[in-house]
Amino acid sequence: xxxxxxxxxxxxxxxxxxxxxxxxxxxxxxxxxxxxxxxxxxxxxxxxxxxxxxxxxxxxxxxxxxxxxxxxxxxxxxxxxxxxxxxxxxxxxxxxxxxxxxxxxxxxxxxxxxxxxxxxxxx
Numbered sequence: 376x377x378x379x380x381x382x383x384x385x386x387x388x389x390x391x392x393x394x395x396x397x398x399x400x401x402x403x404x405x406x407x408x409x410x411x412x413x414x415x416x417x418x419x420x421x422x423x424x425x426x427x428x429x430x431x432x433x434x435x436x437x438x439x440x441x442x443x444x445x446x447x448x449x450x451x452x453x454x455x456x457x458x459x460x461x462x463x464x465x466x467x468x469x470x471x472x473x474x475x476x477x478x479x480x481x482x483x484x485x486x487x488x489x490x491x492x493x494x495x496x497x498x
Contacts, residue, residue, distance in 0.1 A: 378435070378436075378437040378438070379432070379435040379436070379437070379438070379439045379440060379441055380439075380440045380441070381432075381440075381441045381442075381443065382440060382441070382442050382443070383442075383443045383444075383445075384442060384443070384444050384445070385409075385444070385445045385447075386445070386446075386447060387446075387457075387458035387459055387462070389444075390404075390442065390444045393442055394442070394474065397440045400438060400439065400440060401435075401436050401438070401439035401440070401473070401474075402439065402440045402441075402442060402473075402474040402475070403435060403439060403440070403441050403442070403471070403472065403473050403474065403494075403495060404441075404442040404443075404444055404470075404471070404472055404474055405424075405425075405428055405441070405442070405443050405444065405469060405470070405471050405485075406444050406446050406459065406465060406468050406469060406470045406471075406472075407421040407424075407425065407443070407444070407445055407446065407468055407469050408421050408445070408446060408447075408448075408449060408452060408468050409445045409446070409447055409448050409449075410445065417448070417449045418449075418452075418468050418469065420467075420468070420469055420482050420483065420485070420486070421468055421469045423486055424469040424471075424485035424486050425469070427485065427486055427487075427488055427491060428469075428471060428485060428491050430488065431488060431491045431492045431495050432495065434492050434495040434496040435495050435496075436496070446459050446465075446468055452468065465481075466481060467481050467482045468482075469481075469482065469485045470482075470485070471485050471491065471494060471495075472494075473494060478494055479494075480494055
C-alpha cells in the first residue's frame with residue numbers, strides 16, 4: 376500500500392489549487408513539460424528523469440503528497456514571464472522540490488538517484 380498520495384495536475388492554477396488542499400503536510404512536486412499523445416514530454420530531460428524519480432518515490436515520508444505537475448507546452452515554458460518562472464522561481468524542467476523549503480533539484484540533478492532519494496526522504 377502506498378503511504379503517500381500522488382496527484383497529477385496541469386498548469387499553474389491547478390497546481391496552486393492542489394497545494395491549498397495539502398497545507399501543513401509535506402508536499403513534493405515534480406514539474407515536467409507537457410506530454411504528447413504518445414505520452415512523451417517535449418523535454419528530453421523530463422523523459423529521462425521521470426523513471427529515476429518514480430523509482431525513489433518509495434522514500435517519501437508517510438502521509439506526504441507527490442504532485443506531478445505538467446507545466447505546459449514548450450512555447451509557454453520558454454516565455455520568461457510564465458507563472459512558474461515568475462511566481463515559483465523555476466529555472467528549468469524537470470524540477471523536483473520539497474514545497475515550502477529551499478530544497479530542489481533541477482534538470483540533470485533529477486537524473487541522480489542519490490540526490491533524488493535525499494530530497495524525498497525524511498530530513
